[in-house]
Amino acid sequence: MTEIVTLISAGLLLIGSAFTLVASIGLLRLPDVYTRMHAASKAGTMGSCLMLIALAIHSADFGTMSRALAGVVFILLTAPVSSHLLAKAAYTVGYRLHASSVRDEMAPQDKQ
Amino acid sequence: MSLFLVNVLLALAWAAVTGSFTFLNFAFGFVLAIFALSLIREQVGSVGYFSRARRVVSLLLLFVTELVLSAWKVALLVLSPRMDLKPGIFAYPLRVDRDFEITILANLITLTPGTLSVDVSDDRRILYIHAMDASDPDATRREIAEGFESKIMEAFR
Amino acid sequence: MIGVETIFDYAVTTTLGVLCLSFLVTIYRIVKGPTLPDRILGLDMLVLIAIGFIAVIGIKTGYALYVDVAIALGLVGFLATVAFARFVLSRGKTEDDILTEAREAASTARREAKLRARPSGGNPGSAPHPGAGQTGGETNP
Numbered sequence A: 001m002t003e004i005v006t007l008i009s010a011g012l013l014l015i016g017s018a019f020t021l022v023a024s025i026g027l028l029r030l031p032d033v034y035t036r037m038h039a040a041s042k043a044g045t046m047g048s049c050l051m052l053i054a055l056a057i058h059s060a061d062f063g064t065m066s067r068a069l070a071g072v073v074f075i076l077l078t079a080p081v082s083s084h085l086l087a088k089a090a091y092t093v094g095y096r097l098h099a100s101s102v103r104d105e106m107a108p109q110d111k112q
Numbered sequence B: 001m002s003l004f005l006v007n008v009l010l011a012l013a014w015a016a017v018t019g020s021f022t023f024l025n026f027a028f029g030f031v032l033a034i035f036a037l038s039l040i041r042e043q044v045g046s047v048g049y050f051s052r053a054r055r056v057v058s059l060l061l062l063f064v065t066e067l068v069l070s071a072w073k074v075a076l077l078v079l080s081p082r083m084d085l086k087p088g089i090f091a092y093p094l095r096v097d098r099d100f101e102i103t104i105l106a107n108l109i110t111l112t113p114g115t116l117s118v119d120v121s122d123d124r125r126i127l128y129i130h131a132m133d134a135s136d137p138d139a140t141r142r143e144i145a146e147g148f149e150s151k152i153m154e155a156f157r
Numbered sequence C: 001m002i003g004v005e006t007i008f009d010y011a012v013t014t015t016l017g018v019l020c021l022s023f024l025v026t027i028y029r030i031v032k033g034p035t036l037p038d039r040i041l042g043l044d045m046l047v048l049i050a051i052g053f054i055a056v057i058g059i060k061t062g063y064a065l066y067v068d069v070a071i072a073l074g075l076v077g078f079l080a081t082v083a084f085a086r087f088v089l090s091r092g093k094t095e096d097d098i099l100t101e102a103r104e105a106a107s108t109a110r111r112e113a114k115l116r117a118r119p120s121g122g123n124p125g126s127a128p129h130p131g132a133g134q135t136g137g138e139t140n141p
Helices: A002-029 A033-058 A062-093 A107-111 B002-018 B023-039 B047-079 B099-110 B137-156 C004-032 C036-061 C066-091 C095-120 C128-139
Strands: B088-093 B115-120 B126-131
Touching: A002 A033, A002 B047, A002 C004, A002 C036, A033 A062, A033 B047, A033 B115, A033 B126, A033 C036, A033 C066, A062 B023, A062 B099, A062 B115, A062 C036, A062 C066, B002 B023, B002 B047, B047 B137, B088 B137, B099 B115, B099 B126, B099 B137, B126 B137, C004 C036, C036 C066
Parallel strands: none
Antiparallel strands: B088 B126, B115 B126
């Protein structure tokens, strides 16, 4: 039983770190702020949540587990809010979308 | 909500009676309490509680699967040798109108494949969404309306 | 047959290595990042990676206290991102705007210096100098 739990948490650690690496590569390769936000807010959140879950199931006692899960919920709640705020601020101030963007339905509303 | 409190109290009572406060024992007590409440659901009037709980749980499950899927899609996109992106911002007419529901919808949209909510218009009718692939916004709009928005409306009203 | 503990140790070491790599990649983006929101996004990502680090080290050492550190770091990172977003909003202009403004200010300063230098005519060598020093100072940020 404990061996299976250890193996599962090892797997979660590896998958989580892989997602974190993918998120930072995305931060490096994607063309503009808005597309980079996709990488950071999805893959990055996923990575650190998986690693916290690995900690939760590796530690056998109730207090640590509940606190780690509370941390996961907290990250899941705050990550979209912060990226949403940043996107809104960047758009309002006037950082343009990348040249390859195909549509911008917010633009006419912006000028009114 | 008070029934949920009763549920938690029953689970705590189970943990206290059996004398071990491990997570597994508490979860087992919670399941037992749900079973006990479902036995007396006509007497305490908790029929609505169960169907609502089931819908909230199904919303949570949908959310988790979408999060995994979206992280996987971002990973595939980032690791593909040449990225063909068609990013863009499109407008989404909101059907939900309470602040609480708009917040949940915007958060869910941010954590789902290829979409990121950018702004809500001042009259709270339109949500502006940035998409990785905005070549077919009508399909994305339909997906959101049939997936998350209808689930949220089911779960919270 | 390798023991489960050995596999687990290898997994922890690999995770630490991969996290280091993504830390460096993100730092490269922060240093290079052409605009301010890019850098803020990089800092947000750094906080997420640091939470991952703390979780892994908490597993490795077995101290349960690291979980609280991770939660507190998440809170601080969220507040920092919110504050930075407010800053972007209150600054109200992009890097391109600032560059254009600085360039315009520099060219007007140069023109004025030239105008001031011509009517006096006495010492053409010394008059443009303060103007040039000023333009250098303004284009720097």
